[in-house]
Amino acid sequence: MGVFIYNIFLILFRIGVHIASIFNNKAAKWVSGRKNLLDRLEKDLEGHQNIIWMHCASLGEFEQGRPLLEEIRNKWPEKKLLLTFFSPSGYEFRKKYEGVDWVFYLPMDGAATARKFLEITKPSLVIFVKYEFWYYYLKKIKYREIPLLLVSAHFRKDMSFFKWYGALQRKMLSRFDHIFVQNESSRQLLDEIGIKDIVTVSGDTRFDRVIGIAEKFTPLPKIEEFLQGQVCIIAGSTWPADEKSLVEALSPILAKQMRLIIAPHEINEQHLSEVEIVFPNSVRYSSYYAPTHTDARVMIIDNIGMLSRLYHYCTIAYIGGGFNKTGIHNILEAAVFGKPVLFGPNYNKYREAIELIEAKGAKSVENAEQLKVVISELMTNQQEYDRMSMFAREYVWVNKGATGSIINYIQEKRLLTS
Numbered sequence: 001m002g003v004f005i006y007n008i009f010l011i012l013f014r015i016g017v018h019i020a021s022i023f024n025n026k027a028a029k030w031v032s033g034r035k036n037l038l039d040r041l042e043k044d045l046e047g048h049q050n051i052i053w054m055h056c057a058s059l060g061e062f063e064q065g066r067p068l069l070e071e072i073r074n075k076w077p078e079k080k081l082l083l084t085f086f087s088p089s090g091y092e093f094r095k096k097y098e099g100v101d102w103v104f105y106l107p108m109d110g111a112a113t114a115r116k117f118l119e120i121t122k123p124s125l126v127i128f129v130k131y132e133f134w135y136y137y138l139k140k141i142k143y144r145e146i147p148l149l150l151v152s153a154h155f156r157k158d159m160s161f162f163k164w165y166g167a168l169q170r171k172m173l174s175r176f177d178h179i180f181v182q183n184e185s186s187r188q189l190l191d192e193i194g195i196k197d198i199v200t201v202s203g204d205t206r207f208d209r210v211i212g213i214a215e216k217f218t219p220l221p222k223i224e225e226f227l228q229g230q231v232c233i234i235a236g237s238t239w240p241a242d243e244k245s246l247v248e249a250l251s252p253i254l255a256k257q258m259r260l261i262i263a264p265h266e267i268n269e270q271h272l273s274e275v276e277i278v279f280p281n282s283v284r285y286s287s288y289y290a291p292t293h294t295d296a297r298v299m300i301i302d303n304i305g306m307l308s309r310l311y312h313y314c315t316i317a318y319i320g321g322g323f324n325k326t327g328i329h330n331i332l333e334a335a336v337f338g339k340p341v342l343f344g345p346n347y348n349k350y351r352e353a354i355e356l357i358e359a360k361g362a363k364s365v366e367n368a369e370q371l372k373v374v375i376s377e378l379m380t381n382q383q384e385y386d387r388m389s390m391f392a393r394e395y396v397w398v399n400k401g402a403t404g405s406i407i408n409y410i411q412e413k414r415l416l417t418s
Contacts, residue, residue, distance in 0.1 A: 002168030237329035238320035248368035338393035361392030
């Protein structure tokens with residue numbers, strides 16, 4: 001029954017995304033990116049062997065998998081690396097990523113498709129990152145006896161794996177040869193459903209990723225020109241609800257000696273124009289020219305890829321998404337630089353947010369008024385500011401090492417030894 005319902009889901013998903021592609025740009029890219037996909041894969045991969053395949057749902061999972069990819073490339077340079085994405089937000093941004101040999105969309109799951117995909121790619125090792133479970137791919141990989149790892153996985157009690165109706169999901173988990181989870185609570189949940197001997201608590205590879213970014217930091221001259229050494233709040237991955245709260249909280253103090261840099265989650269023209277209306281005394285990063293924009297107090301980042309370095313310059317970091325149902329975005333990129341981290345109330349699904357609050361390196365705010373109070377306190381209470389900064393940085397650095405744990409397992413089990 002579970003497989004039958006899963007097949008119905010696949011059919012309905014295909015129909016739904018094709019209908020949505022008429023109106024939605026992301027859905028249109030999802031559809032167009034999969035046209036003749038298997039044929040293109042076969043052409044590009046023809047004659048290649050020793051392929052390691054990593055699959056990521058989207059951009060966030062790629063950032064988790066990236067440290068592992070880079071370490072595999074470093075230790076086994078003779079291997080070929082194939083990276084696949086399910087979502088356009090991952091593929092479109094990283095389709096030219098030079099750290100691997102090929103970047104493709106993942107063909108939609110199905111018995112024939114999964115079989116054909118594996119016949120073409122012939123991977124010697126398969127790595128899935130965090131949340132991505134496709135029944136037929138996992139089944140065919142297992143039947144071919146290809147080593148299969150799940151890394152940086154995080155499980156919660158409310159997930160389907162732990163419900164009465166989650167038999168198929170539990171079966172998918174059993175296909176993995178080893179599962180590397182982020183924390184002890186995830187391991188305990190898997191233990192309760194009989195998945196015990198294949199689980200290791202390794203931590204989250206995102207900590208290794210943001211530490212690598214901090215260690216290799218390169219300056220951003222235009223940002224330095226804009227800031228002129230003044231106090232700066234950087235708001236990353238914001239949505240309209242975040243921007244509304246920010247303008248209400250900061251309007252009384254933006255006229256003083258401080259700057260605000262906003263990096264919206266969506267950088268389409270409509271949203272950028274909306275941000276400019278909310279913050280009239282603003283300038284876009286691409287248009288900024290120091291002699292002309294001397295009065296600008298707000299800069300809007302209209303590109304993707306700069307945010308992780310931007311946090312180096314902030315006095316206080318605000319992470320967007322906490323006023324949305326989707327939840328907050330990456331807080332570790334700011335914490336690694338030793339910056340106090342603030343975000344909205346929707347963070348309970350993110351263990352790093354919960355832990356960073358417990359570590360006293362972050363605070364959650366319920367509304368704009370509370371945000372204004374917290375920012376004012378941090379700007380006037382140097383002791384509190386220094387304390388939060390220190391705890392934020394320590395939290396990240398104490399949790400590094402997940403990549404090394406996974407690499408050690410691959411070496412010990414000789415998964416890449418011919």
